[in-house]
Amino acid sequence: MIGYNVTSEPLELAFYAVSAGAILYVIGEVWTAMRRFGHRELGLTMLAAGVFLGAVTEMIIAYGGG
Numbered sequence: 001m002i003g004y005n006v007t008s009e010p011l012e013l014a015f016y017a018v019s020a021g022a023i024l025y026v027i028g029e030v031w032t033a034m035r036r037f038g039h040r041e042l043g044l045t046m047l048a049a050g051v052f053l054g055a056v057t058e059m060i061i062a063y064g065g066g
Helices: 011-037 041-061
Strands: none
Touching: 011 041
């Protein structure tokens, strides 16, 4: 909402960097929990499924004209 009407490229890059950092933080937390509870394969499968689902959703939006 904050960056919706902003046209500054450096500010846009800063918002992208913050969002990428948040995603990496969450993946790190999930990775730590997987190791702690002993469900490495399940966690990796779920992370891969999430990345795949996100990519498929992005492709549907891009090719659907959105």
